[in-house]
Structure formats: structure tokens, C-alpha cells
Amino acid sequence: MPRALSVLEKIVSSILSVMGLEEIAARASGQFRTTQSMVANGLRDAILSGVLAGGQPLRQEEIAESFGVSRSPVREALRQLEGEGMVAFIPHRGAVVSEISHYEVEEITEIRIALETMAMHKAIPLLEDDDLERAEEVLHRIDREEDLITYWSELNWRFHATLFAPAERPRLLALIKSQHDAFERYIRMHLALSDYEKPQSEHYELLDLCRKKDTDAILKLLTQHIENTSELLVTYIKDGKETGANGLAKNTS
């Protein structure tokens, strides 16, 4: 029992310490105007960061205590995440962090390729020097970043989102992000540092092709980029299944 508490407390405090000002700003500027939204964001973060592993049961009382609130906002937060597909409810048994199989990884890969190539295709003719500069800036930040395990997800997304942005398709972007997220939490858990090198070099390649506005080559490389990630993930998931869900396994007693 105290174990689970400490895990969540770590998340909460990590949000508060790592994000620091961002957190406080968000709170002030109306991002966290309700307890529910704070809990929802905290849990989402915890799931995406891999602290709460797939299949892990989410005890309402524990979560409530961790956040220092009652169960009502916790239940609402869980329901919202259910709607987002991040947790699954089993009636009278509670919520668990939803898992994806390697079949689903392959399915998501197809979806991502379809959606991302579309977004990219729409964005290419509208890409300005300004956008490309900002994208490159993100890549430099990745190069400089010491703690990639924590920040890869966010920076990687920011790079791709920057390239998609000129397309001005908010709904499409949201869809892509949700598919992205389904991947990233496994990425963060499993990948070693060396695994970041190849995608990062592909990022530079992609940026270069974007400068040349070579549509065909861009879409081809983007497709390849997604497929590479997918392959890595499938390997890790299959391995994990074989060896028996390591890491934060903390099931019965």
C-alpha cells in the first residue's frame, strides 16, 4: 500500500519540481481551475511517463490520498481518461491503465502514417523559414538535453508538431498526438539512450528535405521514420511479454 502511494507522490512532486514555474503558471492562468483537471493531468502525465505501467490497477483511494483530495474528482478524472482511451474501467473492479498489444502497435503505425503524411503533405507548401528555424531549434535542444529519457517524448513531439503546424489542422493534429501518445509511453519506458540516435539523425534529414521542399522524399522518409519507431516498439513489447512484464511490476503482495 505505501508503495503505490510513494509512486504517485513521486509523480506529483516531480510535476511540481520539474515543471516548477510552468505548473504554477498553468494553475494561475486557468489550466487547473478545478481539482479534477489537476488530477486528470497528473494521472495522464503519470501514464504517459510510464510511472503507471499498462495493466496496473488504479485504486481510487490511493490516488485521492496522493493528491490530497477526495475520491469524487479522482473518479471524474478517471472517467475522462477512459474517454480518451488511456484507462479502462471494469465495473465494480475499478480502472486499469490500458495496454496495447503488438497488433495494435502495427495498427497504430498504419494510422499514423496515413494521418502524418497527410498533415505533412498539407504543411510542406506552407512551411516558412521561420517554422524550419524553430524546428531546428528543437533539434538542438535534443542534442543538448542530458535527460532524454524524461524529455525525448515532449521534444520529439514538438519537432514534428512544428512541421505539421503550418497545415493549420487542429483536429488532425490532436488525432495525431493521441496516436503518438499511445506509442510514447512505451518508448519512454523501454528505449535505451542509443536508441535515440537514429531517429534524431532522421530528424535532421527530414528538416533538410523540408528546406528543399522535396515532397516525395519527405513523405517517404517520414513513413520510414514512423515504421522504424514501430519496429523498435514491437520488439520491446514482444520481449516484455516473453520475459514477463518487468520494470514496475508490483502486482500481488
Next chain:
Amino acid sequence: MPRALSVLEKIVSSILSVMGLEEIAARASGQFRTTQSMVANGLRDAILSGVLAGGQPLRQEEIAESFGVSRSPVREALRQLEGEGMVAFIPHRGAVVSEISHYEVEEITEIRIALETMAMHKAIPLLEDDDLERAEEVLHRIDREEDLITYWSELNWRFHATLFAPAERPRLLALIKSQHDAFERYIRMHLALSDYEKPQSEHYELLDLCRKKDTDAILKLLTQHIENTSELLVTYIKDGKETGANGLAKNTS
């Protein structure tokens, strides 16, 4: 006040009367094992059927009374629908049925074309006579159906889903359905009986091409089919905005 109540009561009773045995079976077999899921399904139905129009505020107390429950399960149901994107919460002001603009219709159209042509493409080589027969059966039901305003949505979806099914992509299918749903509730509200004729004849055409396994022609027709729906919808939404369903005037910039 009594107006909104009667509207919702109509929905609830229509679920109970129309579904009859199905409803009871569902309840017994675990579909509605909690009040929350009943309310969520009821509200989703009400929104998709257009009974609860876009922008309409959703008073928790009213809904709770309509369903004969307290506000707790109602709030949870609303949160779940928020996660699904069907309602939007404004802190301390409550939930409203989310709306889509004609910009969003155009965006969803692109997304639908990308996802549905992909699903169809994967399904074509796997289509069996059996599938085609079931699809045709649905079309006959549409021909026979008196109350298309109520049942078009469901039957139309069933037809397309039948053709997508052999692809065996549950996540993709779910994504397509959610984009579909974003359209259908406007369709149901706005379209006249005559508007169903063209899509239905396209359905027969599509089925015919599926029999011939003419991939290129199928994908082309499917794209056209989606675009036609989209155009109708854009017209109706623009008309609605112009003619004075002003209500909550929003982003026109």
C-alpha cells in the same frame, strides 16, 4: 425547465420502448451494469440523435432528474463524453454539447477520406461473398425503412462498417466511427428525405464495385461519397449560421 426534462425523458423512454428486449438483455449481460454507463449511453444517444443540439448547456440536476439518479453518475458520464470530445466543460459553468464549424467539417472530411480509403483498401482483398450479402441486406433494410430520419445514421454506419470489417482493424474502425459520428448528428438534424436517395444509390454502386473488386474505382467512389456528404453538411451549417441559429456566436474570424 420542464421542456428540457420532457426532451430527455423522451430519449430515455424511447430507448426503453424501442430497444425493449435488447435493452433488458444488455442490462443483464453487462452492458449497463452501472448507472454511469446508462447515463453516458443515454446522453450520447441524445447528442447523436440531435435531440440535444450543439451549444446547448447540460444542467446536471435536470439530467439527473430525467434519468432518476443523482448527480454523481451524471457528472462522470459527462466527463467521459468530454474525453470523447462530444461535450465541453467550462469550469464552474458546466458542460455544453460541443459544436463543429464548417472549417472543422472540411477537416474531418479529409481525415475521413484518409482513414476510410485506407480501411477499404485493406478490406477489399479480404471481402467474402458473405460480407457482401450482409452489406446488401443492410441496403435493403434502408430501402424498406419508413423512419429514415431516426435510423439512417445507424444503418448507413452498419453498411460501411460491414465493408470495413474484413480489414480487422478495430482501432481504425473506432477512429472512423468517431469521425462519422461527428457528422451524423448534423445529418440527422438537417437532411430531408430526398437527401438520402443519392447516397443510397451510391451505396449500391459501391457494393457493385466491391463485387468486381475494382479497387481504384471503389476508392474513388468512396472518396466522392464522403465529399458529397460533406458538401451537403457545409451548406446546411452555413445556412443555419446565416439564418439565425445564432445562439452562441463564436469564431468567425
Next chain:
DNA sequence: GTATTGTATATTGGATGCAAAGTCAAGAAG
């Protein structure tokens, strides 16, 4: 020894109560 039934305990699901935020209209100030 295995299967089944009954009971204790933990956990979820739902109802109720109360404080806080928001809304609206009437009246005062400019």
C-alpha cells in the same frame, strides 16, 4: 482431496450536503 458454499473484508458506485463560483437583475453613481 476437490468442489462448493458461506462469510468477512476491501473497494467501488451512488446519494446527499455544503461551500464556492458564477449569473442576473435592480439600484446607485457618473
Next chain:
DNA sequence: CTTCTTGACTTTGCATCCAATATACAATAC
């Protein structure tokens, strides 16, 4: 006449309480 303030009222958001359900384990029957 318009704008701002004030206070009653509405509605939301959260905490607490109680009931319903599931799980684990022990006791009993076969």
C-alpha cells in the same frame, strides 16, 4: 442613458456517507 456595484439566487465542485458488489478465505459436503 450608460456603467458599475451589490446581493439574492442558481449551479457547479468537492467531500462525506452509505449501499452494492467483488474477492479471498474458511468451512462444509461429496
